[in-house]
Amino acid sequence: MGATPAEIVEVAGRDVRLSSPDKVMFPERGYTKRDVFSYYLAVGDGILRALHRRPTMLQRFPDGVGGEMFFQKRVPAKGVPPWLETARIAFPSGRTADELCPADLAHVAWAAQMGTVVFHPWPVRAADVDRPDELRIDLDPQPGTDFADAVVVAGELRALLDDLGWTGYPKTSGGRGVHVYVRIRPDWTFVDVRRAAIALARAIERRRPDLVTTRWWKEERGEKVFVDYNQMARDRTIACAYSLRANARATVSAPVSWAELGSVTPDDFDLRTVPPRLAERDPHAGIDEVAHDLAPLLEWADRDAHGGSGDLPYPPDYPKMPGEPKRVQPSRAKS
Template sequence: MASSEATTIDAGGRELRVSNPSRVIFPATERTPEVTKLDVVQYYLAVGDGIMRALRERPTTLERWPKGVHEGIVVSTRERGGGGDAFFQKRVPRGAPEYLETARIAFPSGRFADEVCPTEIAVVGWCGQMGTITFHPWPVRRADVDHPDELRIDLDPQPGTDFADAVRVAATARELLSDLGYVGFPKTSGGRGVHIYVRIEPRWSFTDVRHAAIAFGRELERRLPGEVTTKWWKEERGEKIFVDYNQNARDRTIASAYSIRPKPGAPVSAPVQWDELRAIAPEDFTVSTMPARFAEVGDLHAAIDDVAHDLTPLLDMYEKDEAGDMPYPPDYPKMPGEPKRVQPSRDTDRKKDAEASDSEPDAD
């Protein structure tokens, strides 16, 4: 099929035109076949109920790789700036169909943006047609964009640790959730990590939910000393699983369930059952394998909206902890109650205190 050709497919009852359907988005690997642009769109349609449960009515940032996931592709980031071949799009792309709806969100800077707000599977398919690989939904619904309805626990392996370590920590996280009376829904990250989502009542601010995540992470540190860290600075984390509490800050998002990740083999972020975590590998779930699994087991997050939990127990834990708040990401304005946001190795005040302490005689 010539690259200039196009095809039209059914997307939830709407006609969706896919241009350059044979464009290779993911080259073949030893374990996986090549994945074309049409394959990406058809994948999202095949897991339609699941991806819509993850995205429906949520402001969503698009991670677009229109040229495909190939060696040498340059990715635009906050640090590097724009101009890359792949990029994160927070505002609605040009040429959006009339059925695409939006949600207005506010960034920490105070600026606003109208983001894609999926309300039907055709929107997801169109985003795929526009080169979207990964969907990054906010933890809010369009009706109330200032009060999250989702607590997100991100178990992120640091150098020297791997997926098996994250799974071991997830087992303790499951026990902690049970102690709190919460129901958690785990998924693979599409890489080495594990994500756990907890539906909460949309009563609390982003700051409150972030504090709850800090409290959850600190309790995991206490239960698994030497295996878990909430340290923000990489130089302090060591070979541990990092609980990335800042994924709950405003304008921080996690790849949704069923999202494709831009890695060789086209892996996807897969909802899983708690008891199967120890028996799987992240690479088991790809664009090629997930449709059959979805057809067999359905959406393992189907019950996530059944109960919305009270965040008060975690907020009480946070308030009782004398350690207080922790640093925000570097691009945030200084936040109320935040400690000094300085990398420890560059903290001149800390160095002076250490030098003064070293010069003092030991107490008898």
């Protein structure tokens, strides 16, 4: 039997080609490329809110989840639709790339046609790719902890945000973790926003030292929830709201309300269950209504520095940064 013919689908007033629509993308559940494509159209309002005008890295699986995978940072110079928009970003190394920058849902559909399963947007907009407008707090359960522990930590984070008068928007990671997003004014550099993320992480750690860690080295974290402050370093991205995740169940990184966070599980949200949920309500619908002033967290960072708690290690592929402590894991440093 021959391959299923390609289809032309109109999306946002543009023709998007869908080739090999019956190719299986999620073998365990039998979801096809058409299913993935249709999913992203069904959650269009939600995912476009997360991706609009943001440089976006694509996690592609040309032969489906479980096959070859690669991260695409550069949109090819040739062979793409003339309407496809990009944004030029700079990596810590100084190299640059023209990444997909979705202006409408057709851009998302094009990426799905190319075998994209997971969307990883930068926390910036194309208008200023050096100044984040989104503070992302990644609560990452370590071995011995789980989603329920991340939910407890999220409650501590919410209390801190309430003290600041800020509104945070939680979502499942699609795995065991919890992400909380806060819109901020695009007035600060990546270095500033990362300092603020460290200050907030340390504040959560002080509230629950038994359950929370900011230790970068895995050997020091223990059975705790790691607040991954380096997600705010330049070139670090998180799967966006309404993105599928590359796992057997085809789960989704799903926005949830604070009220329901303690009563859901990551497996509640997948390719089939999220579209009808979004049709009824979107817990992130108001995320763009307020942008907060980062100054209070930078004051916390200054206070911590005066108290002897300065910078923390950057990711290993970064150039050495000013004020950064030694980037060597403690067991090796001792030896």
